[in-house]
Amino acid sequence: MCGVCGGNLTGNGVRDYICQGFTDGGRCTNDLRFRRAAIDAAVVAAAHEYLTDDEQIRRGIERVRAELERRARTEDVAARRADAAEVRRLDDKINAVRALDLPAAATTAAVAALDAERRALIEAAAQHKGQESMCAPPRC
Numbered sequence: 043m044c045g046v047c048g049g050n051l052t053g054n055g056v057r058d059y060i061c062q063g064f065t066d067g068g069r070c071t072n073d074l075r076f077r078r079a080a081i082d083a084a085v086v087a088a089a090h091e092y093l094t095d096d097e098q099i100r101r102g103i104e105r106v107r108a109e110l111e112r113r114a115r116t117e118d119v120a121a122r123r124a125d126a127a128e129v130r131r132l133d134d135k136i137n138a139v140r141a142l143d144l145p146a147a148a149t150t151a152a153v154a155a156l157d158a159e160r161r162a163l164i165e166a167a168a169q170h171k172g173q174e175s176m177c178a179p180p181r182c
């Protein structure tokens with residue numbers, strides 16, 4: 043960044059950086075040139091230090107973990123809502139079948155089929171939830 047106008051430096055020839063304001067029609071009076079090699083080396087050194095710093099790495103992992111946990115909670119809530127809606131739908135069907143006043147054997151068979159579907163759904167939802175809690179990031 044230019045010390046006079048605060049603008050960005052830009053390449054000037056193969057060896058130098060210069061204030062972009064100076065090269066773009068004289069918006070800035072700073073005609074100092076800086077060697078690319080020296081600035082590039084300083085930037086790379088700073089980036090290397092930042093990227094290999096244990097505290098920065100720990101914070102990065104923490105941010106990713108928090109985001110993964112937030113997403114898992116959101117998906118879990120959505121899945122539970124979908125499961126609950128499906129269970130309610132099956133409850134309504136079971137009640138509707140009972141209200142039809144069919145022959146007892148027919149009612150029993152229809153309710154048993156719907157109830158089996160309902161139990162399978164509840165079991166699958168419980169398993170799904172169990173898997174998620176066992177597989178908490180970043181260990182999975």
Ligand SMILES: [Zn+2]
Nearest residue numbers: 044047061070
């Ligand atoms: Zn400038």
